[in-house]
Amino acid sequence: MENYASRKVFVVFNVLLLSFIAFLCLLPILNLIAVSFSTRSVVEANQVGLWPKGFNTSSFQYIFANPQFFKSLWNTVERTFLGWVVELGLTILIAYPLSKSQKVFRLRGVYVWFFMVTMVFNGGLIPTYLVVNELDLVNSVWSLILPEAVVMFNVLLMLNFFRTIPGELEEAALIDGAGWLVTMVRVYLPLSLPSLATITLFILVRHWNSWFDGLIFMNLPDRYPLMTYLQTMVLNLDLSQLSSTALANNPQLLEITGRSLRSAMILACTLPILLVYPFLQRFFVKGMLLGSVKG
């Protein structure tokens, strides 16, 4: 039988280890918060750990005073919303027919091959860039949405989830005279909330965090999404552009260092995602379970 004492030791050790590792995962965010709210002298003396010292919000005031930040924020919100609509719609429209058997959907094999090729082979950076360029999509929000609009991973997730839904429901709907599209919308989608939520989360996170497409497809900084703005402006931060009149008008700017400004900027750009995912957690755990490698 099990040694009761050794089990207890293990449980305590396990809880401690997991807590410590979880703390390591939180560390960067805690450090960001601490540095971005601290005063200049403490940050420069390198005394900020995990708690703000000399609490002040001047870094954030500086960021929010820059109209570029809000332009980029809007660009990101726009691409994320449009991207979500387009991608989720396409995922459903592709996954539903492909979830049917060859008997019902005779051309299935052809389409499976058609989409499978894109999973194993791609044209890479330069040809994709040239296509976007030829279509005159440079500087348009669609250049950030259309090239990546069909994500096979999501299609597979959705497809496998559809397959777990009993076929009798569909037969009943079809007998009642509903078409395929109506059956999909009325029968399948309401039952697929966990995977719809999971895929929604994937899409939102990808769009919010994408920066490279913004960098190559947008050549006006006004059109940069937030992460591209963060990448180009903040990681190469230059405080010398602060004019003396600006300083005279707002003496608080003296409290800013490059480090706290950068931290504040990163925090402002990532916070929305960090606030959303804990609420979707129960969905994505379930959606992944039913839709993933069970193939």
Next chain:
Amino acid sequence: MLLPGVILTIIFRYVPIAGLSIAFMDYQPVFGFFDQRWVGWDNFEYVFNLPGFFNVLWNTLFIAVMKIIGNLAVPVMFALLLNEVRNRLFKQSIQTMLYLPHFLSWVALAGVLVDILSPSSGIINNTLAALGIKPIFFLGDPETFPYTLVLTDVWKEFGWGTIIYLASITTIDPTQYEAAIIDGAGRWKQTLHVTLPALAPVILLLMVLGIGNVLQAGFDQVYNLYSPQVYRTGDIIDTLVYRIGIVDVQFGPATAVGFFKSAVSFVLIVIGYKMANKWAGYKVF
């Protein structure tokens, strides 16, 4: 129903694949696509003879393979540890925290890492110093840099990686545990003889599918963390393509490198799928 998806796939997937023919052209952006001069294998010859090309290839392989191994082993371990936690609230909060880094973009994380890994002012090196360890130049020392990449990548993704294993653990038939207990198996024996074997197919499957990623060293991460002083060990195929293609505007050679990568990955992915199908009965669709 499939039409919109098919059209977009043709435009943004199939046309670029056809565009790989740029690899065989002396591509001048001022001329149209059909007015270019064909140069055969010249671009390939050019890039294979670049000083350090095989170094870049090796870096890519090394970093990617280490990441694949780390991202397989570490999540399994933590899934098993999390599985032993009985308190649901504690388990869920720990999970929420472990998932957190997955949701940060490499742009944001790079900014944070530069800060906390700094040899002079970073919180990590400060802690090491307090323990009497010499500061480590995580991002600036070519010897350390690849390991920093692997470590930070595993740190970012391991929590997310546990989901798939935790999900598989919940599908294990409870009677198997009951049988093991009747046979006198303790917790550890149960893990060893029931849980791990039940996870084996999933681990095998992810491993085999991971074969296709051995040239995927992670552009986002490397681009945001590297600097010329660590090119020797940190430069990868994707960053090289970016510098040749977008920075130097040499479309032909950049596409040649991309083509090379695509072709190798293609072969490996197909091998991986074939093996997955044979051993785990896995079908993509």
